[in-house]
Amino acid sequence: MKMIGLAAFAAAAALAAPVRAADGAAPRRERIFFVAGHPDDTEGFAATAFLLRDKYELHVIDLTRGELGLGWPGLWDGSTAARRVSEEKAACAYLGATPHFLCEVDGDACAGRDSVERLVTMIKHFKPVAIFTHWPVDAHTDHVQAAATTAHAIAKSGWTGERYFFEVLMCQTQNFRPLYSVDVTATIDKKVAMLRKYVCQNANDSLAMEKRAQAQLRGAERNPKCAFAELFTSFDGRPVKGGVLEKLPQTVIVK
Ligand SMILES: [Zn+2]
Numbered sequence: 001m002k003m004i005g006l007a008a009f010a011a012a013a014a015l016a017a018p019v020r021a022a023d024g025a026a027p028r029r030e031r032i033f034f035v036a037g038h039p040d041d042t043e044g045f046a047a048t049a050f051l052l053r054d055k056y057e058l059h060v061i062d063l064t065r066g067e068l069g070l071g072w073p074g075l076w077d078g079s080t081a082a083r084r085v086s087e088e089k090a091a092c093a094y095l096g097a098t099p100h101f102l103c104e105v106d107g108d109a110c111a112g113r114d115s116v117e118r119l120v121t122m123i124k125h126f127k128p129v130a131i132f133t134h135w136p137v138d139a140h141t142d143h144v145q146a147a148a149t150t151a152h153a154i155a156k157s158g159w160t161g162e163r164y165f166f167e168v169l170m171c172q173t174q175n176f177r178p179l180y181s182v183d184v185t186a187t188i189d190k191k192v193a194m195l196r197k198y199v200c201q202n203a204n205d206s207l208a209m210e211k212r213a214q215a216q217l218r219g220a221e222r223n224p225k226c227a228f229a230e231l232f233t234s235f236d237g238r239p240v241k242g243g244v245l246e247k248l249p250q251t252v253i254v255k
Contacts, residue, residue, distance in 0.1 A: 031057045031126045031246060034166075035096075035119070035133040035150045037142035038106065039088035040198040042095070042172075043211045044166035045132055047184030047191040048230050051248055058097035059126065062088060063115065063146040068106040070200055073079040083200055091197035094190075104145065111148035114207075119153035130162035130244045135233070137174045139251060149170055162243045163235035178231035179239065181222045183250040188215055188228040223255060 032052060034045055039062055040215075043050070049058055066084035067075050074080030085101060092099040100122070102115040131154065136147035147165070154163070164180075167173040184191065195208040200209055218229040231254070234240050245251050 001169060010237065012131070016152065029057045030055075030129040031059060031061050032161070033061060033122070033126070033128045033131040035061045035063070035131060035146055037063050037109065037134060037140065037146040038069070039084040039091070039099075040195070040201045041134070041143070041146075041168055042068065042091060043191075043195060043207065044134070044168040045230060045232075046095065046194050047187040047215065047228070048182045048245075048248075049097065050187035050190045051182070051184070052244060053096045056129070056244065058095065059100060059122075060088070060092050060095075060097045061100045061102065061119065061122065062092060063102050063104045063149055064106040064109050065101050065103060065143060066106050066201075080200075081106075084198075087200065091194050094194050094197060102149070104142075104149075106142065109142040109145040111145050111152055113155040115149050116152045116156065119149060120157045123153060123157040123159045127159075127253045128161060130164060131159075132164045132166055132232070135165040135167060135173050135176050137176075138168070139172045139174060140168075143168065143172060162240045163239075164232050164245065165235075167231050168212070174233070177233055177237060178254045179233040180245045181229045181231055181252050181254050182245065182248060183216065183219070183222070183226040183228070183252075184215060184230050185219070186211060186250070191215075224252070 028044055038193050065081040067081035069084055070080040088099050102118055104115055133150040134143040134147045138144050192212055193209045195211055196202055215228040218231055219226040222229050
């Protein structure tokens with residue numbers, strides 16, 4: 001199923017407010033991709049994305065539509081996918097990002113040829129300055145496949161921008177080696193509000209509160225400490241000079 005096409009890409013790009021280049025060249029706004037396994041995996045980067053959104057055009061690309069998220073009946077009749085896509089659109093609207101869906105099967109996703117080709121097309125069209133995806137060692141195989149799809153698409157596209165990995169739930173992301181800690185104290189409330197858009201995944205406010213607690217722990221671990229933090233690393237584990245994270249005043253390198 002083709003959920004996205006170049007016309008949709010162009011329409012999304014046209015919606016973003018352009019900025020004029022210093023040399024007076026045609027207006028443009030640099031883009032950032034976040035490639036995730038499911039609607040709600042924005043939990044890994046949302047507070048940092050709120051810090052980046054004023055400067056960059058943000059795109060959230062989900063490998064699946066999360067259709068397994070409410071059990072089997074909703075998987076088969078399509079109602080869960082529709083609900084989760086709707087919630088992702090609401091969450092991304094709150095963030096100011098454009099959502100895209102590659103439509104691999106939730107719980108059984110692969111770094112399939114069609115998904116890779118569609119991501120290649122998006123990379124060539126949008127020319128992002130940075131691509132974030134899941135740290136590839138993860139207890140959820142869809143997250144591993146999201147990272148693999150991203151790696152394959154980057155290789156096939158010849159794209160050479162900044163590559164970063166984010167951390168999702170601590171019971172999922174494993175053996176994570178953070179390089180960057182971003183102080184998200186200023187945006188943690190926005191992240192919590194955004195996570196509450198994923199109503200069907202946030203029973204008893206569990207998703208929002210778990211991620212708030214995780215950010216609080218990451219802040220306490222940081223040097224210097226802060227109230228709330230999110231962690232990231234780069235592709236080769238070394239700082240990206242002048243990169244989108246390094247430019248944030250809230251970012252420190254983890255020692
Ligand atoms: Zn996920």
